Amino acid sequence: MDSTWTERLVNVVDVEATCWAGSQPPGAVSEIIEIGLTVIDLAAGERLARHRILVRPVRSTVSEFCTELTGLTPHEVDQGVSFAEACQLLAAEHRAGTRPWVSWGDYDRHQFTRQCQATRTPYPFGRHHTNAKAVFTEAYGLRKRPGMAQALEIAGRPLEGRHHRGEDDAWNIAALVLHLSERGVWPATVEHPV
Numbered sequence: 165m166d167s168t169w170t171e172r173l174v175n176v177v178d179v180e181a182t183c184w185a186g187s188q189p190p191g192a193v194s195e196i197i198e199i200g201l202t203v204i205d206l207a208a209g210e211r212l213a214r215h216r217i218l219v220r221p222v223r224s225t226v227s228e229f230c231t232e233l234t235g236l237t238p239h240e241v242d243q244g245v246s247f248a249e250a251c252q253l254l255a256a257e258h259r260a261g262t263r264p265w266v267s268w269g270d271y272d273r274h275q276f277t278r279q280c281q282a283t284r285t286p287y288p289f290g291r292h293h294t295n296a297k298a299v300f301t302e303a304y305g306l307r308k309r310p311g312m313a314q315a316l317e318i319a320g321r322p323l324e325g326r327h328h329r330g331e332d333d334a335w336n337i338a339a340l341v342l343h344l345s346e347r348g349v350w351p352a353t354v355e356h357p358v
Contacts, residue, residue, distance in 0.1 A: 172207040175258055175265040176296075176341060178333035179272045180236060182221050185229035192224040196279055197241045198234070199250055200330030201258055202338040206345050211338045216331040217253055218244030234328045247283055254288040264292040268312050268337045294351065296341055303349040312336060319343050 180198040188194070199217040204210065218241055226238040245253070254260035267273055273293055280287045301309045304318060312333060316323050321339050325332025344350045 172205055173212070173259075173263055174204050174206055174341070175260060175263050176202040176204060176334050176338040177265055177267050177272055178330045178337060179275055180234045180328065180330045181275060182224040182226055183230045183233065184227045189224075193282070194275070195219070195221040195224050196247060196250070196275060197221055197226060197230075197236055197244070198330035199254070200332065200334035201254070202334040203258070204338045204342060206342075206350065209342050209346060211335065211342070214331055214335050215258065217250045219247055219250045220244040222247070234330075235326055236329075247279060248285045251280070251285050251288040255286075260288040261290050263290070264294065265289055266294045266296050266337065266341055268295075268315075268333070268340075269297045269309070270295055296337055296344070299344055299349065299351060300340060303344055303347065312340070315340055 178200045179196045180200075181194045181196050182192070183194060184192075196219050199219065201215040201217070203212045203215075205212055218236075220242055226236060226241055231237050244250075273289075276287065276289065279285070297309050297312075297315070300306075300315050310318060313323055313327050316336060316339070319340060321336075321343060324336055324339070327333065341350065
């Protein structure tokens with residue numbers, strides 16, 4: 165594959181993590197349970213592929229609240245891979261270490277950083293990350309940063325799939341990134357220290 169092709173591809177990532185209606189149970193930590201990833205071609209303006217990695221939590225369980233929010237059940241995520249295996253998949257199969265990536269806000273990037281540090285797992289992503297929520301907010305001249313569903317509404321785009329499902333959210337965020345790119349307001353990726 166020539167370098168022009170790879171430079172125009174971007175990974176759009178959205179994670180779901182264990183969560184609770186109230187406070188965290190003693191000893192539990194919020195852990196990634198689903199990684200949604202959509203590959204987009206910025207130059208062609210297309211969503212090329214969508215992927216889903218289920219991740220088995222170790223220090224927490226999927227609460228009833230979490231299942232209601234995400235649709236993910238304890239049994240389903242127990243069939244997932246370990247967090248370390250998920251990070252290896254991102255690096256090996258999705259070129260996460262070299263391909264620029266995007267998320268809606270900085271939560272996903274910070275959650276990966278925290279969980280990688282806590283588990284001593286190599287961070288799978290490179291330094292080129294763009295916060296699509298910040299770009300959208302600036303492009304539309306908004307005072308407050310909207311959630312993904314609200315941004316889709318503002319952009320006149322449909323919500324495809326289930327909100328708070330990593331795979332579907334990554335797909336929808338990818339549509340917003342392409343929308344911003346079509347408007348000519350998508351920036352070059354931003355480098356962050358790892």
